[in-house]
Amino acid sequence: MATHKLLLLPGDGIGPEVMGEVKRLIDWLNSAGIAKFETDTGLVGGSAYDAHKVSISEGDMAKAMAADAIIFGAVGGPKWDAVPYEVRPEAGLLRLRKDLALFANLRPAVCYPALADASSLKREAVEGLDIVIVRELTGGVYFGEPKTITDLGNGQKRAIDTQVYDSYEIERIGRVAFELARKRKNKVTSMEKRNVMKSGVLWNEVMTAVHKREYPDVTLEHQLADSGGMMLVKAPKQFDVIVTDNLFGDMLSDIAAMLTGSLGMLPSASLGEVDVKSKKRKALYEPVHGSAPDIAGQGLANPIAMISSFGMALRYSFDMGALADKVDAAIAAVLASGLRTADIKSEGTTAASTTQMGEAILKEL
Amino acid sequence: MATHKLLLLPGDGIGPEVMGEVKRLIDWLNSAGIAKFETDTGLVGGSAYDAHKVSISEGDMAKAMAADAIIFGAVGGPKWDAVPYEVRPEAGLLRLRKDLALFANLRPAVCYPALADASSLKREAVEGLDIVIVRELTGGVYFGEPKTITDLGNGQKRAIDTQVYDSYEIERIGRVAFELARKRKNKVTSMEKRNVMKSGVLWNEVMTAVHKREYPDVTLEHQLADSGGMMLVKAPKQFDVIVTDNLFGDMLSDIAAMLTGSLGMLPSASLGEVDVKSKKRKALYEPVHGSAPDIAGQGLANPIAMISSFGMALRYSFDMGALADKVDAAIAAVLASGLRTADIKSEGTTAASTTQMGEAILKEL
Ligand SMILES: CC(C)[C@H](C(=O)O)[C@@H](O)C(=O)O
Ligand SMILES: CC(C)[C@H](C(=O)O)[C@@H](O)C(=O)O
Numbered sequence: 001m002a003t004h005k006l007l008l009l010p011g012d013g014i015g016p017e018v019m020g021e022v023k024r025l026i027d028w029l030n031s032a033g034i035a036k037f038e039t040d041t042g043l044v045g046g047s048a049y050d051a052h053k054v055s056i057s058e059g060d061m062a063k064a065m066a067a068d069a070i071i072f073g074a075v076g077g078p079k080w081d082a083v084p085y086e087v088r089p090e091a092g093l094l095r096l097r098k099d100l101a102l103f104a105n106l107r108p109a110v111c112y113p114a115l116a117d118a119s120s121l122k123r124e125a126v127e128g129l130d131i132v133i134v135r136e137l138t139g140g141v142y143f144g145e146p147k148t149i150t151d152l153g154n155g156q157k158r159a160i161d162t163q164v165y166d167s168y169e170i171e172r173i174g175r176v177a178f179e180l181a182r183k184r185k186n187k188v189t190s191m192e193k194r195n196v197m198k199s200g201v202l203w204n205e206v207m208t209a210v211h212k213r214e215y216p217d218v219t220l221e222h223q224l225a226d227s228g229g230m231m232l233v234k235a236p237k238q239f240d241v242i243v244t245d246n247l248f249g250d251m252l253s254d255i256a257a258m259l260t261g262s263l264g265m266l267p268s269a270s271l272g273e274v275d276v277k278s279k280k281r282k283a284l285y286e287p288v289h290g291s292a293p294d295i296a297g298q299g300l301a302n303p304i305a306m307i308s309s310f311g312m313a314l315r316y317s318f319d320m321g322a323l324a325d326k327v328d329a330a331i332a333a334v335l336a337s338g339l340r341t342a343d344i345k346s347e348g349t350t351a352a353s354t355t356q357m358g359e360a361i362l363k364e365l
Numbered sequence: 366m367a368t369h370k371l372l373l374l375p376g377d378g379i380g381p382e383v384m385g386e387v388k389r390l391i392d393w394l395n396s397a398g399i400a401k402f403e404t405d406t407g408l409v410g411g412s413a414y415d416a417h418k419v420s421i422s423e424g425d426m427a428k429a430m431a432a433d434a435i436i437f438g439a440v441g442g443p444k445w446d447a448v449p450y451e452v453r454p455e456a457g458l459l460r461l462r463k464d465l466a467l468f469a470n471l472r473p474a475v476c477y478p479a480l481a482d483a484s485s486l487k488r489e490a491v492e493g494l495d496i497v498i499v500r501e502l503t504g505g506v507y508f509g510e511p512k513t514i515t516d517l518g519n520g521q522k523r524a525i526d527t528q529v530y531d532s533y534e535i536e537r538i539g540r541v542a543f544e545l546a547r548k549r550k551n552k553v554t555s556m557e558k559r560n561v562m563k564s565g566v567l568w569n570e571v572m573t574a575v576h577k578r579e580y581p582d583v584t585l586e587h588q589l590a591d592s593g594g595m596m597l598v599k600a601p602k603q604f605d606v607i608v609t610d611n612l613f614g615d616m617l618s619d620i621a622a623m624l625t626g627s628l629g630m631l632p633s634a635s636l637g638e639v640d641v642k643s644k645k646r647k648a649l650y651e652p653v654h655g656s657a658p659d660i661a662g663q664g665l666a667n668p669i670a671m672i673s674s675f676g677m678a679l680r681y682s683f684d685m686g687a688l689a690d691k692v693d694a695a696i697a698a699v700l701a702s703g704l705r706t707a708d709i710k711s712e713g714t715t716a717a718s719t720t721q722m723g724e725a726i727l728k729e730l
Contacts, residue, residue, distance in 0.1 A: 076560070090560040120490045120599050141506075141528060142561055149563050152531070159567035161528040163506065167521045193615070195441070195455040196507055198514050202524035226615045227655070230623040233598065234485050250558070250591045251616055258595040290592070 003036045004318055007067035009060070009096075012046040012080075012089060013291025014354075015073025017299065018306035021358030022071060025307060025327075028362055035320065040067070044096070045075025045089035045291075055092030064096055065282075069317040071310055072096075072286035077293035089291075097137050100282045102270035103169065104176040105135040105249065106312075107288060109236075109256035112265060114335045118344055119261030121233075126259055131239045132184070133256055134177040135249025137270055139169045140199070142246045165199045165245065170206040172273065177243035178215040185240035187219040191228040191248055200225075203245065225252070232256055257288045264289055264302030264343045265331075267309035269316050283317045285309040295342075299353040302341040304331055307361060330364035368401045369683055372432035374425070374461075377411040377445075377454060378656025379719075380438025382664070383671035386723030387436060390672060390692075393727055400685065405432070409461070410440025410454035410656075420457030429461055430647075434682040436675055437461075437651035442658035454656075462502050465647045467635035468534065469541040470500040470614065471677075472653060474601075474621035477630060479700045483709055484626030486598075491624055496604045497549070498621055499542040500614025502635055504534045505564070507611045530564045530610065535571040537638065542608035543580040550605035552584040556593040556613055565590075568610065590617070597621055622653045629654055629667030629708045630696075632674035634681050648682045650674040660707075664718040667706040669696055672726060695729035 006026070010019035029035045042060035043051055051057075055075075056064075064070055075089040085091075096102070111119065111129040119126045144162035152158055174190075181188045190207040192200035204222055211220040223231065225248045231238065232252065236259055244252060257266050266289070272282035287305030295301060308331060315324040334357070340349040341357050352360065371391070375384035394400045407425035408416055416422075420440075421429075429435055440454040450456075461467070476484065476494035484491045509527035517523055539555075546553045555572040557565035569587055576585040588596065590613045596603065597617060601624055609617060622631050631654070637647035652670030660666060673696060680689040699722070705714040706722050717725065 159564040199524040
């Protein structure tokens with residue numbers, strides 16, 4: 001059996017708690033002889049700042065580079081609101097994305113039937129929802145230069161951020177979306193603001209070309225990002241795969257996640273290019289939810305998004321689709337049994353702590 | 366009685382139809398001696414392109430500069446998808462905003478009780494919703510330079526858009542938001558992405574300073590734009606006034622509008638700075654909805670957003686608040702009577718065409 005090297009980066013807030021439940025799962029997989037994971041742990045975000053005054057140390061970056069996959073918790077919190085911009089908690093996550101070239105961020109937004117009533121949307125609007133947002137993750141306004149604040153004198157400053165996209169960046173994220181759609185409902189909706197942004201014009205042009213040349217069998221639709229956002233709120237089930245840039249993807253995937261009523265349940269995968277020689281790709285898996293500092297350390301956090309993110313690792317990094325299916329089934333079974341963490345509890349369900357939820361899923365497995 | 370100069374720019378799609386109902390209202394106000402409006406009409410968007418190969422002619426720009434207020438319909442449609450970027454329909458609207466320095470875009474998102482069920486959100490989440498998005502309208506990525514597409518050779522292109530904000534631009538939109546909040550529930554939520562964008566850092570810093578210096582009596586909260594979008598979907602009633610930049614404002618105001626279930630009902634105002642001498646300010650009023658080319662010319666469009674935008678003109682440009690209240694009351698009364706255009710019809714209501722709706726509102730007045 002091959003040994004897989006995992007780097008666990010729990011981060012801040014509820015990160016360590018939910019990561020604890022993934023560790024429990026990994027330990028069991030190892031001891032039951034189902035898989036062979038070698039794990040190492042590092043610091044990222046505010047916890048790295050507290051220890052080393054950086055958002056991730058060079059040592060942990062080296063470990064990340066060498067790992068077969070990174071399992072990431074969450075970063076940030078008011079505690080670090082005043083730290084210098086360059087070493088703010090988020091910088092650690094952004095550096096991992098950029099330096100590991102994790103350009104493809106897959107964010108499924110799935111509405112668990114047992115949780116449909118937790119959505120602020122009407123049940124009929126979200127029941128059965130199953131879409132994926134494919135977000136470009138290493139380009140756009142997140143990383144473009146110049147990115148500066150300049151003092152203009154007279155108490156005036158000027159802030160500049162730059163959105164930059166090259167054709168190849170749009171092509172490769174397009175391919176990820178089209179490939180994924182082929183395994184799903186065969187439909188891709190590309191969202192940009194071509195009526196205002198030159199990057200939107202190029203985005204639209206390149207998506208259209210890739211589609212025509214390589215994926216004519218997939219349905220491609222274009223939508224302006226603002227009306228796309230509206231359509232997501234009005235009738236999200238019309239979508240299958242949505243492909244969009246880094247900043248629109250940030251906004252739209254959060255909104256899609258919130259629609260489902262299952263924010264504490266949603267995983268994500270950030271993938272690099274497949275290496276031609278080793279056939280491997282760098283990858284980082286993280287829950288869509290944040291570090292929730294307000295409930296940290298109280299055993300209240302829902303570990304399902306984190307466990308489900310590990311499930312995505314099994315599927316995308318280790319070709320263990322069958323095992324990933326079992327993890328998904330175990331989560332569904334535990335939910336069906338009525339067990340609920342605080343964020344998703346409703347009348348007639350049984351309250352569970354982070355640990356109780358993790359243990360129940362493991363027992364189900 | 367003072368004479369007020371209006372420039373009507375119906376634009377494309379359903380623009381001319383809904384503008385027709387405003388004209389009807391203006392004619393009546395004039396003939397009943399309630400007000401004195403002098404109207405002129407111009408072309409903008411696709412209709413200007415069809416006539417003059419530009420998105421707005423210099424002649425119409427001059428009229429816009431001279432008008433006391435501009436009443437704007439909507440622009441765009443698939444017919445002009447292939448026209449050169451510089452003369453695309455939206456360019457006319459963007460030029461009006463920029464050249465008239467209409468930096469403050471006020472977008473109320475109000476849920477009409479009679480229409481709460483038209484929302485995809487649960488009634489309890491949106492019933493009674495009454496928030497205003499204050500969007501910065503002449504800065505940010507919409508207008509920053511460079512804004513280019515460059516050919517890099519090898520079939521590769523590079524697109525660049527630039528987000529630029531100076532302190533004074535953030536200060537003045539902040540003031541608009543704080544002033545508005547004082548007349549409402551006294552709360553402002555500022556949204557940006559300071560964890561990723563330098564413009565977000567400056568936005569946050571300037572808002573905080575303006576608040577501390579000039580509006581300490583107003584409650585100010587800061588939220589990251591992505592989680593702000595989530596909160597809008599989850600529990601929109603927690604907000605009063607939201608202030609944000611041009612691009613986030615574009616996304617967030619559309620989402621807020623869609624939440625209400627009343628997209629065809631929502632007006633907006635775009636305001637310039639008050640001139641110290643004349644005490645006047647340039648202003649453009651337009652519905653939040655678009656040109657809806659799919660239903661254009663069929664008498665199906667809902668004229669309420671357009672009429673209500675004219676109501677905002679009465680209030681903000683002509684100091685006729687009492688008359689504006691009457692317009693709002695007439696709209697509410699007609700809705701209560703059960704009259705509905707196609708976009709908002711439901712069981713037990715009476716179908717009305719664009720004209721029938723406009724006439725009913727006028728009769729109510
Ligand atoms: C933490 C932050 C930098 C990050 C982002 O903006 O990408 C987060 O919001 C996300 O969506 O993963
Ligand atoms: C038509 C378009 C240029 C415009 C914008 O992006 O500002 C529209 O979406 C709006 O919100 O008024």
